[in-house]
Amino acid sequence: MRLVPRSLLFVVVVLGAALAGALGYQAWEDSRPETRPELTLPDLQDRERSLAEWDGKLIALNFWATWCPPCVEEMPLFQALQDEYGDQGLQFIGVAVDRPDAVAEFIEEHDIRYPILYGRQAAMSAGQDFGNQAGTLPWTVIIDQQGHIRHVFDREVKREQIEPVIRELL
Missing domain, CATH: 1.20.5 (Single alpha-helices involved in coiled-coils or other helix-helix interfaces)
Structure with missing residues (x-):
């Protein structure tokens, strides 16, 4: 043999x-869907918020958690980009896969001012609706003004990766 x-x-x-x-x-x-799915989750004041509220804007939808080091690392960048491009139509929205008390403490401590929605299983299910079948965090989806998913970042994102995408779509 x-x-x-x-x-x-x-x-x-x-x-x-x-x-x-x-x-x-x-x-x-x-x-990964071509157009954005519906998404409704509570904000930190327990008001139900729908992603449709931001229709017509360029949306950077970021799934994250306070216990996820790469998620925490990219949050100040997202706030800086929101500050720089918000008046041009960019809207960051965070979806925390976490407890609301931990999220509230984190965003206050880190001065995060863009909208944050939260949930545990509901947030994970929403991530799956946006193509994140493995439940990876962080997961950032760029949705254009017509509601089409244009880009997905399936790990921590750096300025040099996300800013060109934002600038191209604004």
Whole structure:
């Protein structure tokens, strides 16, 4: 019986992993809706807020949590971008997958002034509606003024990644 050389086995495994990754990415792309789904969650004053309130604006919808270090890291950037581009039609909206008391304390401590909605399971379900099947945090969706999902950031985002997208769509 002849054994398969290790180098050939290695190549087969690598190619198999690449194919699985490509198919997984395609499944993710296929699960992402083209137009924004409906979203209604409470804000920190327990008022039900609908994403439709911000129709006509360029929306950066960020799913995050206070216990998520990359989420916490990008929040000051989002507030700075809101301050810089808000008068041009940009609206950041945070969706906290967290307890309202933890979120309220966090946003006060970090001077976050854009709208924050919250929920636990409802927020995770909303993330899935926007294509986040794995429940990854942070997850930021850019929605144009006509309600089309134009870009998704599936991890912590840096200024040099998100700002060109915002500028192009404003």
